[in-house]
Amino acid sequence: MGGFSDPIVTAGVAGLPALYAAGISPIEVAEAYLARIERLNPAINAVVELDGASARAQARASARRWAAGEPLSPIDGAPIAVKANIAVEGLAHTAGIKAYARHLAQTDAACVARLRAAGAVILGTLNMHEAALGATNDNAFLGRCENPHRAGFTPGGSSGGSAAAVAAGLCAAALGTDTMGSVRLPSSYCGVVGYKPALGAIPTEGVTALSWTLDHVGVHARSVEDAGLVARACGVEAPAPAQDRPLAVLDFDGLATLEPAVAEGFARTLEDLSRAGWRLEKLRIDDLDLGALRRAGLLISEVEGGIEHRRALALDPEGFTPQLRSLLAWGARQPPAKLAEAYRLICESRRRILALARLYAAILSPTTPQQAFAFDRAVPASQADLTALGNVLGAPALALPSGEASGLPLSLQVIGMTDGTTQALAARLSEALPSAAVPEAFR
């Protein structure tokens, strides 16, 4: 994803060391992003808390390290922002919930601490769907986050601010979280790379839990290379050569209804991959019910999320929207047998599908059954049907931009087996895919 007028933004993460070598300093890089945030963020409301003074201090420290020839890592100096459910010392740690408006993080989340240890410049926090439990990012407390590709359209969620900020060039990369698709889904709607590493590959300490069973921390970036660099700074393993196995194309006939534009785009993508020499095989998973898996994940999230927020719900119920309160109260009312059946479905599906998936290099599908839609349209229930599979499996999964239809992004989901092989595979796959367009108003 090149196409920005400013070469600093076009450089993303991986291109920054070349700029430093050409005499541009991390201080100029940070200033470029801070200026863009000031100028462009009001149109989309992706950034919710900016820490300019701290970002400038971090950038100066990075500049000194590069000048001394001692950068901490390849991402030293890269300006990164994080979803508002990830603790950044001194900033409000709200998870998009008003009840936590005055809750300042005392320490960095483990993933933020790792980014800082790698020299990244932490810019601030990003908009999200309230409590990460929903996928429109129409947040009453933080304000609605807009899709940079079209005003009045959802960026998706729950990490909508993260995907929108990366697509609009307001940061070089961003962290998000993904319980049923919350990194990949908004990446699909906003046309950026969304990388959810395997369960536990990035620690969740210091992240407001939605579900300790399904939560993953992930990365939004403008290329697979950038996403991999940031993920590795957070502790994810390095790319590794994959075995020569075919790609499985998930046969979702009867499993998911795709919007026509998504179905046509996916067919074109498969043709592109075929032409580029990839071996594709249809994979039918018997008795797979994506809707049932998504509903099981939702129930687990409502119960586990309700436990996470139990104290605040009791002390300040008005600090939660009635919609969220009602979801969490519904979870708390379900009989334990229903919750146990949900865990059972997840656990048994994981074992069964992983046994099949091991025969392939990866499983391909569209990332979402639909493209971004207008805020005034009814929210489709199936938004996370294709992404939730990656959380059920606990397997690494990426959303890769794969062109556009009617001016809105399309996205290919790649579910792999290990983080090393999946990064290497995604890098090669993305070479065969059309590059993502920069949203016009943000070039």
Next chain:
Amino acid sequence: MGGFSDPIVTAGVAGLPALYAAGISPIEVAEAYLARIERLNPAINAVVELDGASARAQARASARRWAAGEPLSPIDGAPIAVKANIAVEGLAHTAGIKAYARHLAQTDAACVARLRAAGAVILGTLNMHEAALGATNDNAFLGRCENPHRAGFTPGGSSGGSAAAVAAGLCAAALGTDTMGSVRLPSSYCGVVGYKPALGAIPTEGVTALSWTLDHVGVHARSVEDAGLVARACGVEAPAPAQDRPLAVLDFDGLATLEPAVAEGFARTLEDLSRAGWRLEKLRIDDLDLGALRRAGLLISEVEGGIEHRRALALDPEGFTPQLRSLLAWGARQPPAKLAEAYRLICESRRRILALARLYAAILSPTTPQQAFAFDRAVPASQADLTALGNVLGAPALALPSGEASGLPLSLQVIGMTDGTTQALAARLSEALPSAAVPEAFR
């Protein structure tokens, strides 16, 4: 564990091919075990349903294969019996619950089918604690199973019949199931090897579930070699050389109260291992609460077990003992938040402890905090405190006989990382341990 007067029984599983080579046929082997069952089982009530005609037919088929020089596997002809919660075609599949007294299995459980495909002779089914939810095997429906080492003493449970039958030489090996220790615990009380492979290593299809989160199928045998042969016939991986890492000795100070005889026996075992050249390091796991893990596992079992038996509970409540009915009803009454917290504790403990355990070849502890006890003694709540750790981790774990105190067996628990390395390690460890005594009345 040699010491039987009959060389056929002393041969266990691994020694049978040498007997066949010496002209003893699988038919004589089967007849020897059938005769022992007829003569010796009444004293302990370990075998609950015997299928002599089928066993003889299987033995004849095995004899033909060995005569033709075409055995199906190294265990072809080995007489094996299975716990009553594992389906054997045509036999009652009761899980020790009276409500299922007339429930005949239509097909073999997957693990039994694998044993048959390897040529094993399936003798019949074995006593167990009702529903596998308890550890004394004082079963009102099937009758009490006695410890072969001492009349009036529990063999442990829930796979009490499996451990007792193997210790008494009524079968060459047995299958059991292990949700919180149900293979290893009775193996400890009866002085046999109990091997619970990693979660999912032996399929659970056709096994009455107690908990699909924690259930494992495992093997009881008179040596590590025998247990490994049977486990591998069920699909478990082959032994693999382990990396040179120290053994972790679980520091359970404040975590579990050991009977003095168990504590002294364990100290002697560690001295034996030290003298044999093993490197031992104390492993303290901060904030570990074994009792809390066991209670979480129990709650999950009560809820998940209640779902498994929902239909029978509704149709024939009197087919369950009042004790079991009350445990399952209690599970069904708990709020979902309590169940979710139990899953959370299991899931978070697994991740945290595995990260520590990876630095060691294995974690050692006594298998149980106590030795076998008299049926009229109060049942200690802590019976499964040390074994449940293996189920929480989903890691391979063995109970290894480690001598005796006051004429009753002692046992060492070995929790490893992979099935391959754990089998290889356990075989070497057992060389340094005193061999188990054959119960006097069964020699």
